[in-house]
Amino acid sequence: MTETIETDVVIIGAGPVGLFAVFELGLLDIKAHLIDILPKVGGQCAELYPEKPIYDIPGFPIVTGMGLVDNLMKQIEPFGATFHLSQMVTEVTPLGTPVAPRFRVVTDAGTTFECKSVVVAAGGGSFQPKKPPIAGIEEFEEKSVFYAVRKMEALRDRSILIVGGGDSALDWTLNLQPIARRVTLMHRRDEFRAAPHSVERMRKLVEKGEMDLRIGQVSGLRGADGRMEAALCKGNDGSVFEIACDAMLPFFGLTMKLGPVAEWGLNLHENLIPVDTEKFETSTPGIFAIGDINTYPGKLKLILSGFHEAALAAQKVHRYVYPEKKLLFQYTTSSTNLQKKLGVA
């Protein structure tokens, strides 16, 4: 076990709202650690629509998903928040009392935090790999079917079928090809979204006969006791064929699943966390929920709303972190105190 990280606040989710929470908390001298299951920050904006324009961020007539995330990162830089990426928060355990809350937060990587408040900015839930709707696929999961590669060694000398046409599919094709008995890449069309140089390397390997490329889609699996023997496939011309393999890696992108949020003892309403609209606090004092994950009368799932919620939640977090201090309302434009924190005064 690693040592416990002591901090004021743990923010669960590094989407746009979690990121802006760092800013609002930082202005109040509150230190935060952020955790996200994705290997990058930005939540939906970065994962689902980095290149697409957003038109309703006040003051930005147009900004792309990635542009907004880059700007947020610049805006929160002065506050030196610590990021723990590629980790999923699995446990949130209350340790204190309702008046003086304390929490233990644990991730699936074993990182443990103790903090005075928790801000849940988990959006639509944690991003998880999409499972292709193939009948009986569950039976093979973790034995023959893997949605992510944790240990490459586990795939040594196996006949691997990789399905998909994006970067994950191509990267793993190239990484596993040297150690696998045989790698077959299958995609529904002979065009790939993945980076052109990976596609080129893959095509070279196919030319040299060191791997196979098949065009089609997997429609079924054959095998027993979780051990796959072959994938049943359909070609685009309607032909049916089998690919012998004992491991399959489908890469169909990510989807959002509520995940462990449901297990932290918070009241839930249709997979959302009800909060009050004064402090955006949940049914557990000291745990706040902001952004897409919360619900209240009139809630709009907009980035704009999440920013507002972050500002108000920070006020109450301040009371838990500094119970003895009185909070003064100040503008960043005119307060030298705030400007010092922002590093501009």
Next chain:
Amino acid sequence: MTKITFVDFQGTSRTVEAEIGATVMETAVRNGVPGIEAECGGACACATCHVYVEEQWRSAVGEPAAMEEDMLDFASDVRPNSRLSCQIKVKPELDGLVVHTPERQG
């Protein structure tokens, strides 16, 4: 009046009125037609509004653009007549359009 018919995987068909300029996905959602999820709200970012365009309508509807083709990679059981319904705009020529919804959206 422009009408669009949605046929689900079990063969149940629902015909609804569509507004010119709206998308086929929006038409389904506004009329409570099941079988289309549209998680991303029409941004061509989720592939959960997948439909099969009935053969005789394919040329009127047209082919997917490159971005939509990329997104179709995330749908399952993609066929030559697959489209993402949020990328089909309703126009007068599409009056009577028939699309089929898949058994599952991603």
